[in-house]
Amino acid sequence: MGQQRRALIVGGGIAGMASAIMLGRIGVSVKLIDLDPGWRVYGAGITITGPTLRAMKQLGIYEQVAAQAYVGHGIRVCNVAGVPMDEVATPIAPEAGVAGCGGIMRPVLHRLLSEQVRASGAEVVLGCTVSDMSDQDGGALVRCSDGCVERFDLVVGADGLFSRVRQLLFPQAEPPRYMGQYVWRTVAPRPPGLDQRHFFLGGPHKVGLTPVSADAMYMFLLEAREDRQNVADADLAPTLARLLATYGGPLRDIRENLSDRSPIIVRPLEAFRLPSPWSRGCVQLIGDAAHPTTPQLASGAGLAIEDALVLAEELAATQDVRAALTQFMARRYARCQLVVDSSFAIGDKERAGAPAQEQTAILARSLASLAEEI
Numbered sequence: 001m002g003q004q005r006r007a008l009i010v011g012g013g014i015a016g017m018a019s020a021i022m023l024g025r026i027g028v029s030v031k032l033i034d035l036d037p038g039w040r041v042y043g044a045g046i047t048i049t050g051p052t053l054r055a056m057k058q059l060g061i062y063e064q065v066a067a068q069a070y071v072g073h074g075i076r077v078c079n080v081a082g083v084p085m086d087e088v089a090t091p092i093a094p095e096a097g098v099a100g101c102g103g104i105m106r107p108v109l110h111r112l113l114s115e116q117v118r119a120s121g122a123e124v125v126l127g128c129t130v131s132d133m134s135d136q137d138g139g140a141l142v143r144c145s146d147g148c149v150e151r152f153d154l155v156v157g158a159d160g161l162f163s164r165v166r167q168l169l170f171p172q173a174e175p176p177r178y179m180g181q182y183v184w185r186t187v188a189p190r191p192p193g194l195d196q197r198h199f200f201l202g203g204p205h206k207v208g209l210t211p212v213s214a215d216a217m218y219m220f221l222l223e224a225r226e227d228r229q230n231v232a233d234a235d236l237a238p239t240l241a242r243l244l245a246t247y248g249g250p251l252r253d254i255r256e257n258l259s260d261r262s263p264i265i266v267r268p269l270e271a272f273r274l275p276s277p278w279s280r281g282c283v284q285l286i287g288d289a290a291h292p293t294t295p296q297l298a299s300g301a302g303l304a305i306e307d308a309l310v311l312a313e314e315l316a317a318t319q320d321v322r323a324a325l326t327q328f329m330a331r332r333y334a335r336c337q338l339v340v341d342s343s344f345a346i347g348d349k350e351r352a353g354a355p356a357q358e359q360t361a362i363l364a365r366s367l368a369s370l371a372e373e374i
Helices: 014-025 050-059 062-068 106-120 164-169 233-243 250-256 300-317 321-352 356-370
Strands: 006-010 029-034 045-049 070-072 075-078 084-088 101-105 123-126 130-136 139-144 149-152 154-157 177-189 197-200 206-211 216-224 265-271 283-285
Touching (some): 006 014, 014 029, 014 050, 045 050, 045 106, 045 206, 045 216, 050 062, 050 101, 062 106, 070 206, 075 356, 084 356, 101 106, 101 206, 130 164, 139 154, 154 164, 177 233, 177 250, 177 321, 216 250, 216 321, 265 321
Parallel strands (some): 006 029, 075 197, 154 283
Antiparallel strands (some): 045 101, 075 084, 130 139, 139 149, 177 216, 197 206, 206 216
């Protein structure tokens, strides 16, 4: 038996928490740090694909998600008036033992994952990030913002779109860039009969609904904007109501009930492409730190969890950390780039006002590919 390996995970979001859970299971001693002293989570709901649910099952949280959130099958495509026009399948192999899609509130997912992280025995340090790193004896000597200096056999950069670890590894890499769209999100009561995901296409914006619990649903709206603009809090409800003005069906009820008390979140979509490899030495980027994507395929969370699963599998197969990271990249790069490229392509068609069939065709092809084993 060799000496127990030590890993530092930078970032306590979905990718970081999933990595802490999985690395702990293979006997790695884990320290997780997060810049937010409150380890808070921001956002409304998230949509979940079948492959993401499969990854959640491997992680050990699928049954809790199914009980506390929503799982189902298929996407109903409607016109602006809310009239159904088509169905998009959400394929997943029957042996996966999961539904084809789902939805969950971000705070619920954060609680499920953080409880597992705490139970795993991982050391969690909040209000802290990485200041500097250097190679040492096949590992990394890391200085953190709280003044702590330690050596680790592995460093996992899971600190998101504006990753400090990525800046240290690849200072010349492309920074996040604005993708020409804003995403609006809110949560509303789930009406009786709304039993699956919905898209509303053919209008000025792409709008979607996803159940996130027995009595709540999450709405997103993608708005094309050439330039970034701030929206004042007082303007959130009136602006979203204006964007929804021509939509009927359940979107009409959402619009008519918007007020200054509605939980509305709006942000610009930003992303970048990072060439392979996403590692240097014993330091590996995962999740949005390596392959951020726009939300058209609803796969960002799924890719983050898959990264954690594959990283743990490869580290369990060898004591050579650098060899494990090479194998990680061989398994992850093409799959992650499929999501990034397809999401960007759908976004281009949305901004151009392309027919709904062109958008859903890319979606269907991508979901079929993602249903394959990782």
